[in-house]
Each structure stands twice: as C-alpha cells, then as structure tokens.
Amino acid sequence: MNRTGPDWNLYRTFLALLDEGSLSGAARALGLTQPTVGRHLDALEAAIGRRLFLRSPHGLVPTETAAAIRAEAEGLAASAAALWRSASAEAGAIAGRVRIATSEVMAVEVLPPILAAIRRRHPGLDLEIVASSRVEDLLRREADVAVRMVAPRQEGLVARRLGQVGLGLFAHRDHLAREGTPTSYAELAAATVIGFDRQTAVIRALAVRMPELTRIDFALRSDSDLVQLAAIRAGYGIGACQVAIAARDPALVRVLPDLFAPSLDCWLVIHENLRGTPRVRAVFDGLAEGLAGHVDR
Known part of the structure; x- marks a missing residue:
C-alpha cells in the first residue's frame, strides 16, 4: 500500500463509482471522460493494494474492501464540502x-x-x-x-x-x-x-x-x-x-x-x-x- 495516501480526487471517483455502478455513469456524474475514471480506479486500487470492484454484466460490483472504506471516503467528501463552504465567504x-x-x-x-x-x-x-x-x-x-x-x-x-x-x-x-x-x-x-x-x-x-x-x-x-x-x-x-x-x-x-x-x-x-x-x-x-x-x- 502507498503510505503517502492516494489523491483526494481518487476517492471522489470511488464514491461516484459506488453511486453510479459503472465507469460511464461515474464519468457523466463527475464531468470526466470514461478513460480518466478508469485510470483513477486503477490508481486507487494500486495505492490500496486491493481490488475495489468486480466487473459483471450489470456493471461494477463493490468488493468487501470497497464496502469497508466507503464510510471513511464519505467522511472525506463531507469534510471537503464543509471546507469549501467555510472558504466561500x-x-x-x-x-x-x-x-x-x-x-x-x-x-x-x-x-x-x-x-x-x-x-x-x-x-x-x-x-x-x-x-x-x-x-x-x-x-x-x-x-x-x-x-x-x-x-x-x-x-x-x-x-x-x-x-x-x-x-x-x-x-x-x-x-x-x-x-x-x-x-x-x-x-x-x-x-x-x-x-x-x-x-x-x-x-x-x-x-x-x-x-x-x-x-x-x-x-x-x-x-x-x-x-x-x-x-x-x-x-x-x-x-x-x-x-x-x-x-x-x-x-x-x-x-x-x-x-x-x-x-x-x-x-x-x-x-x-x-x-x-x-x-x-x-x-x-x-x-x-x-x-x-x-x-x-
């Protein structure tokens, strides 16, 4: 595992993948291209050292690791949003x-x-x-x-x-x-x-x-x-x-x-x-x- 920690944008993409269930859906939600979302997922999985999603005919299926880190990722998202609100005035x-x-x-x-x-x-x-x-x-x-x-x-x-x-x-x-x-x-x-x-x-x-x-x-x-x-x-x-x-x-x-x-x-x-x-x-x-x-x- 990368001890320096993944970039926040990777977690942002991870949450979009959880919500949308596909690379294309996450790309639309984030305003990114599908290849960029794929690279973000690859980079996060490499940094963590575990698979986060399994591909199926119906889309991406979260692994146990993805489920385990979801709450922490959502906490990062909430903190980032709160920081933005605090900096907005x-x-x-x-x-x-x-x-x-x-x-x-x-x-x-x-x-x-x-x-x-x-x-x-x-x-x-x-x-x-x-x-x-x-x-x-x-x-x-x-x-x-x-x-x-x-x-x-x-x-x-x-x-x-x-x-x-x-x-x-x-x-x-x-x-x-x-x-x-x-x-x-x-x-x-x-x-x-x-x-x-x-x-x-x-x-x-x-x-x-x-x-x-x-x-x-x-x-x-x-x-x-x-x-x-x-x-x-x-x-x-x-x-x-x-x-x-x-x-x-x-x-x-x-x-x-x-x-x-x-x-x-x-x-x-x-x-x-x-x-x-x-x-x-x-x-x-x-x-x-x-x-x-x-x-x-």
Whole structure:
C-alpha cells in the first residue's frame, strides 16, 4: 500500500463509482471522460493494494474492501464540502454557503418561505438543502444546520427546542364520502390507510406511544413523507400529516382527532464550532424565527 495516501480526487471517483455502478455513469456524474475514471480506479486500487470492484454484466460490483472504506471516503467528501463552504465567504461576512438538513416534507411544505426571507435579509448567502428522512451527521459536517423531529444525542452539538409539531390523521373528504369515516382504531384497521415501509427514529418514537399503529395493514406504503401527503391529497386513503400543513387544504378532513393527536418536538441543531460563524448563525436565527409560526410553543 502507498503510505503517502492516494489523491483526494481518487476517492471522489470511488464514491461516484459506488453511486453510479459503472465507469460511464461515474464519468457523466463527475464531468470526466470514461478513460480518466478508469485510470483513477486503477490508481486507487494500486495505492490500496486491493481490488475495489468486480466487473459483471450489470456493471461494477463493490468488493468487501470497497464496502469497508466507503464510510471513511464519505467522511472525506463531507469534510471537503464543509471546507469549501467555510472558504466561500470572507471572515465575519454573512455570505457564502450554508447547508441545511431537514425532512422532505419540511423542505417542501414549510421551509421555502422561511428560506426566502433569510435570503432577502442576507443576499450574500447561498443555501444548500439536504431533503431526506435520514438524520444528517452534523459532527461529520454533512450539514451546517439541521431541523430535526428527534432530539440529538451526540456530544458536540448545540440544539434549541423550538416547540412541538402536532400530527393527525387526515383524508380527502371525497374518500371519506366513499368509504366512511372510522370512529375507532378497529375501524381504522379495516380502512384504506397510507403508511410507512421502514421504521425511522420518528416512527419508532410514535410506535412506543401508540402501539395500535403497528398493527395496521397499510394499503399504500412509502418511506417518503411527500408521497404519503400526495396520496392523502389525491383521495387514496387516510394518512398521518402535520396538522398545520393539513389545515391549508380545506378538502382534508381530520380523522380520529381524540385518539390520534401526537406531537413531535422540533429541534434546531448546529455544530458547537459553528455557533460563532456569522453566516451559519444568521441561518440558524432565521430558521428559529420563521419556524416559530409553525410550531406550537
């Protein structure tokens, strides 16, 4: 193994190969030629001293070595991106790039007007949004600020609890007119219910408080909150939604409000080393101000 360590660009190509599964796909993603990507792969394998991919009729198959170093390579990528964001503005200026991690539904349904207000106030800011149900790792600087519905458990993070976000079961009024409105969990179990496929941290927290939900056979499953919300709006069935979001649509009717009325804490999280960074602090404060109108204090 080369003890001086491979060039960072080789790891960048390695991650693209993992994501795309082929030399041609990685080349398109990186804006490189296919021979260049091939040379990068050969150089990285030579430096490490092990094969990273096996060729198959369906593309490149990662080896155990590739799987073992993926997390470290992703950490390098996150650090490189964080370095670029830190270098994107002059010291003390409220300008440059800030990366925000939040859920899909918050990114689409709640944050856009808040982010627009922040940008009007600080036109030198460029914002990046990571819209995913996966909890971004702020310690590894995968994001600068996060809006979360679960309390952070990692040391080194500074969190502010903004309040609670109420949840409810909702359905389009046309759906309820066709199939009827459940009045109990037993009737809900026999209804057309929209739900999740895999359990997330938020769903596990709800399941502890409301185990009845785990016994429902969903008629539509998706891990995307946006897909579930779109299905509710389209009249597919009954599903969970933030009360404040559902209140915007007069066609949505709340179901079992006395039985299903949980709430989730809304947290704003930042790495402790970024508290004094003006551009990050401006986004943090702007999010806190904007979300105050969405949460229940």
